[in-house]
Amino acid sequence: MTLAARAQEPGTTHVIHPGTDGSGPVKRTVLPGGLRVVTESMPTVRSAAFGIWAAVGSRDEAPADAGASHYLEHVLFKGTRRRSALEISAAIDAVGGDLNAFTTKEYTCYYARVLDADLPLAADVVCDMVASSLNRPEDVEAERGVILEEIHMRDDDPGDLIHDEFALALYGDRPLGRPILGTVESINALTRDRIHAYYRERYVPPNLVVAAAGRVDHDEVVRLVQEGYGDRLTGDAPPSPPRIGGEPAPVSPTVRVLDKDTEQAHMVLGGVGVSRTDERRFALGVLNAALGGGMSSRLFQEVREKRGLAYSVYSYTSQYADSGVFGVYAGCQPGKIDEVLSICRDEVAAVAERGLTDEELARGKGQLRGGMVLGLEDTGSRMSRIAKSELVYESLLPVDEVLARIDAVTLDDVRAVARDVLSGPQALTVIGPFGDRGFTL
Amino acid sequence: MTLAARAQEPGTTHVIHPGTDGSGPVKRTVLPGGLRVVTESMPTVRSAAFGIWAAVGSRDEAPADAGASHYLEHVLFKGTRRRSALEISAAIDAVGGDLNAFTTKEYTCYYARVLDADLPLAADVVCDMVASSLNRPEDVEAERGVILEEIHMRDDDPGDLIHDEFALALYGDRPLGRPILGTVESINALTRDRIHAYYRERYVPPNLVVAAAGRVDHDEVVRLVQEGYGDRLTGDAPPSPPRIGGEPAPVSPTVRVLDKDTEQAHMVLGGVGVSRTDERRFALGVLNAALGGGMSSRLFQEVREKRGLAYSVYSYTSQYADSGVFGVYAGCQPGKIDEVLSICRDEVAAVAERGLTDEELARGKGQLRGGMVLGLEDTGSRMSRIAKSELVYESLLPVDEVLARIDAVTLDDVRAVARDVLSGPQALTVIGPFGDRGFTL
Numbered sequence: 001m002t003l004a005a006r007a008q009e010p011g012t013t014h015v016i017h018p019g020t021d022g023s024g025p026v027k028r029t030v031l032p033g034g035l036r037v038v039t040e041s042m043p044t045v046r047s048a049a050f051g052i053w054a055a056v057g058s059r060d061e062a063p064a065d066a067g068a069s070h071y072l073e074h075v076l077f078k079g080t081r082r083r084s085a086l087e088i089s090a091a092i093d094a095v096g097g098d099l100n101a102f103t104t105k106e107y108t109c110y111y112a113r114v115l116d117a118d119l120p121l122a123a124d125v126v127c128d129m130v131a132s133s134l135n136r137p138e139d140v141e142a143e144r145g146v147i148l149e150e151i152h153m154r155d156d157d158p159g160d161l162i163h164d165e166f167a168l169a170l171y172g173d174r175p176l177g178r179p180i181l182g183t184v185e186s187i188n189a190l191t192r193d194r195i196h197a198y199y200r201e202r203y204v205p206p207n208l209v210v211a212a213a214g215r216v217d218h219d220e221v222v223r224l225v226q227e228g229y230g231d232r233l234t235g236d237a238p239p240s241p242p243r244i245g246g247e248p249a250p251v252s253p254t255v256r257v258l259d260k261d262t263e264q265a266h267m268v269l270g271g272v273g274v275s276r277t278d279e280r281r282f283a284l285g286v287l288n289a290a291l292g293g294g295m296s297s298r299l300f301q302e303v304r305e306k307r308g309l310a311y312s313v314y315s316y317t318s319q320y321a322d323s324g325v326f327g328v329y330a331g332c333q334p335g336k337i338d339e340v341l342s343i344c345r346d347e348v349a350a351v352a353e354r355g356l357t358d359e360e361l362a363r364g365k366g367q368l369r370g371g372m373v374l375g376l377e378d379t380g381s382r383m384s385r386i387a388k389s390e391l392v393y394e395s396l397l398p399v400d401e402v403l404a405r406i407d408a409v410t411l412d413d414v415r416a417v418a419r420d421v422l423s424g425p426q427a428l429t430v431i432g433p434f435g436d437r438g439f440t441l
Numbered sequence: 442m443t444l445a446a447r448a449q450e451p452g453t454t455h456v457i458h459p460g461t462d463g464s465g466p467v468k469r470t471v472l473p474g475g476l477r478v479v480t481e482s483m484p485t486v487r488s489a490a491f492g493i494w495a496a497v498g499s500r501d502e503a504p505a506d507a508g509a510s511h512y513l514e515h516v517l518f519k520g521t522r523r524r525s526a527l528e529i530s531a532a533i534d535a536v537g538g539d540l541n542a543f544t545t546k547e548y549t550c551y552y553a554r555v556l557d558a559d560l561p562l563a564a565d566v567v568c569d570m571v572a573s574s575l576n577r578p579e580d581v582e583a584e585r586g587v588i589l590e591e592i593h594m595r596d597d598d599p600g601d602l603i604h605d606e607f608a609l610a611l612y613g614d615r616p617l618g619r620p621i622l623g624t625v626e627s628i629n630a631l632t633r634d635r636i637h638a639y640y641r642e643r644y645v646p647p648n649l650v651v652a653a654a655g656r657v658d659h660d661e662v663v664r665l666v667q668e669g670y671g672d673r674l675t676g677d678a679p680p681s682p683p684r685i686g687g688e689p690a691p692v693s694p695t696v697r698v699l700d701k702d703t704e705q706a707h708m709v710l711g712g713v714g715v716s717r718t719d720e721r722r723f724a725l726g727v728l729n730a731a732l733g734g735g736m737s738s739r740l741f742q743e744v745r746e747k748r749g750l751a752y753s754v755y756s757y758t759s760q761y762a763d764s765g766v767f768g769v770y771a772g773c774q775p776g777k778i779d780e781v782l783s784i785c786r787d788e789v790a791a792v793a794e795r796g797l798t799d800e801e802l803a804r805g806k807g808q809l810r811g812g813m814v815l816g817l818e819d820t821g822s823r824m825s826r827i828a829k830s831e832l833v834y835e836s837l838l839p840v841d842e843v844l845a846r847i848d849a850v851t852l853d854d855v856r857a858v859a860r861d862v863l864s865g866p867q868a869l870t871v872i873g874p875f876g877d878r879g880f881t882l
Contacts, residue, residue: 044485044486045485045818046814046818047814047815047818077736078746085742085746086737086742086746088736089735089736089737089741090737090804093730093735093736093737093738093804093807093808094737094803094804094807094808095807095808095811096807096808096809096810096811096812096813096814096815097811097815098815099736113815114811114815115811115814115815118811141749142746142747142748142749143749144749145748145749145750146745146749146751146752147752149705149749149750149751149752149753149772149773149774150752152704152705152772152774153600153704153705153752153753153772155704156598156599156600156703156704156705157597157598157600158597159594159597159598261702262597263593263594263596263597264590264593264594264597289534294530294534295518295529295530295534295540296527296530296531296534296535297534300530301526301527304587305519305526305527305583306583307583307586308582308583308584308585308586308587308590309586309590310587310590311587311588311590311591311594312590312594331590331593331594332590333590333593362535363531363534363535366534366535366536366537367534367535367536367537368537369537370536370537370538370555370556370559371537372537373487373488373537373556374488374537374538374539374554374555374556377486377487377488377819377820378818378819379818
């Protein structure tokens with residue numbers, strides 16, 4: 001199904017996937033005001049995941065607003081006209097559910113996971129938080145301290161910090177390069193009025209997707225959302241289009257070295273990967289699996305299994321609307337950093353030049369296939385899948401279709417994407433007790 | 442069901458729980474040699490979790506063996522007569538499964554999670570690893586470097602390190618006080634012969650439990666284990682009894698301050714809790730939920746919600762055969778440590794003196810109930826539950842029975858356990874840039 005075929009008129013419900021063994025149909029309704037509701041029924045579970053997703057993330061922030069999306073995510077837990085912060089959390093704690101939220105560079109999600117009988121409660125609480133947040137000045141102030149502590153906690157964990165530093169090394173001071181958390185300076189500078197304006201501008205019905213998966217009934221979810229949103233659901237605004245295409249974000253790969261008194265040296269080496277809708281993503285997934293995606297991968301075998309140089313070594317991909325990242329991480333003794341870096345470079349170069357073996361291709365495909373199916377057994381991952389199909393994909397690619405695309409990947413496809421991705425400009429970030437020592441690409 | 446009623450004779454299969462809505466029966470077979478097989482069928486899922494659990498953990502180590510259980514866990518991935526390290530990991534990667542292991546103070550677990558059709562493969566690989574590990578000298582050497590890196594990685598993450606330091610503050614240099622990873626010195630001193638002897642002594646059939654959950658058939662699992670273990674399953678040795686009772690581990694609570702150049706100060710304050718089979722554990726669970734177990738808890742509200750002093754603040758319990766831990770963690774600005782510590786102490790003292798409110802009691806029970814049911818939807822947690830019932834409990838407490846015990850907790854029960862646990866000797870650990878500043882209890 002293409003974007004053009006997506007129903008945009010309010011009030012109608014469409015079955016966008018008929019369902020398969022183990023899951024019921026995926027249904028979609030556009031409510032007045034442009035709010036979308038998507039659900040996937042999983043009749044054999046006893047729980048439900050309910051989430052509201054906003055098409056807002058750190059890449060939407062002007063430099064002066066850096067960290068506003070994530071700051072706002074915190075403030076939405078602080079109270080509405082109907083509920084204090086304690087009443088929000090107590091409602092879900094009382095039924096043993098999870099209530100949480102996360103912010104990425106491209107979207108923000110608020111969700112609850114509860115027993116199926118508690119779905120009406122979960123929907124009421126999450127809708128209330130997202131639709132009716134007061135963002136009181138005193139709450140914004142108290143939460144400023146919490147965010148600053150979150151930044152300091154990230155700074156104390158070099159295995160976490162390195163990924164923010166790497167984004168900066170790769171994209172520079174541009175939207176995709178800046179940290180989701182913001183900086184101490186930007187958080188201290190954000191005012192309540194700015195946060196509240198950001199909320200009023202961004203959290204409008206066309207930017208929001210409600211998604212539910214588990215033992216749920218679509219019509220009931222639609223009704224719960226209508227009750228939760230009340231008279232905000234008016235007008236004939238269409239849903240915002242998914243965040244796709246656009247110009248690739250400009251990159252300025254460089255070397256960043258952070259001198260820090262750590263026991264281990266931490267490094268990420270990598271470059272620009274592929275965007276979320278790039279057809280090469282399946283081939284890159286297979287490549288990533290074989291190079292550094294599991295214990296049988298080349299990097300794990302060479303760095304850890306044979307030489308015992310690292311506990312943690314892996315490659316990874318991230319996808320955005322118009323760009324992506326392919327990176328290799330390792331943590332090792334500072335005195336071994338050159339050896340580890342050299343092995344990682346050699347393995348990347350070997351794959352870029354010669355691609356994979358038949359066996360690696362088959363194993364990489366199996367790894368993606370099995371991982372995908374196993375990863376869709378819980379309600380939370382099903383809920384995320386259908387929400388993201390609205391927010392950042394042109395359509396919901398059925399699981400069978402994804403599996404078919406993985407199966408279709410050839411050695412030539414992998415060689416081509418390896419050449420494209422691994423031979424492009426690379427960035428390097430190193431954290432460790434290196435004083436003013438330099439590193440070169 | 443009591444220990445006395447457990448069948449110990451080889452070759453017979455017993456239904457130890459008839460199953461309820463959403464799960465099939467739990468069945469148990471004792472094989473010749475004393476190896477136990479327990480399974481729980483979950484007919485609506487498409488995957489299976491298969492694990493082998495050894496009743497061996499760091500508390501079984503003599504001081505000279507410190508870290509041997511965990512070291513051995515790593516070495517078991519390095520190769521058997523039939524498979525190299527690469528062949529072990531490649532087999533499970535090829536079907537997209539997870540293969541992993543973990544070591545605790547009281548047991549060690551090796552497990553795979555796969556699609557149901559791949560269960561025979563998973564059982565073959567995990568049985569091979571655990572039953573036929575070669576523990577070659579060169580593999581033990583290579584893995585020494587990996588373990589040392591794991592220790593350094595832990596040292597670089599103060600939010601992780603603090604829990605090992607707290608165990609030492611509470612239990613001193615005794616089995617429960619020593620870190621599971623061992624120390625740089627003990628790992629450097631462990632020889633291949635010592636590791637191999639530890640394996641041969643400890644990984645004998647009576648100490649092992651095979652557990653599987655998901656779309657599994659008990660008789661098939663028994664057959665797969667018999668094939669995997671082959672002629673090692675002989676004799677009429679009974680299974681080892683569960684690790685229960687015994688004398689409480691002696692404790693020597695104290696104050697430990699680690700001067701470290703971190704952004705945040707990290708602290709754990711706590712004391713001895715209750716053992717795994719202590720009847721007070723349900724009341725302590727409710728107390729923990731209300732004091733620091735969720736966003737609506739007193740500690741979260743006072744430290745984070747109202748004052749914005751921390752991002753992460755919580756209380757927790759750990760249980761062992763004859764002891765337990767109740768602790769409070771917070772990470773905050775070093776300059777705020779006295780304020781945070783004072784709030785935590787006040788909240789602990791208030792609960793120790795006056796117990797909970799009716800509302801907190803009800804919410805704490807709901808939190809435990811819902812969390813338990815939601816936590817048992819995946820095959821891995823079901824597999825763990827039935828394995829631990831063999832290794833560390835006297836019997837498998839059915840889920841309904843656990844829910845009934847939670848429901849039965851009264852305000853007086855909570856007050857009594859609060860008095861017992863929170864008024865006992867306390868230990869305190871602090872990590873941060875404190876130079877030689879002292880802290881007092």
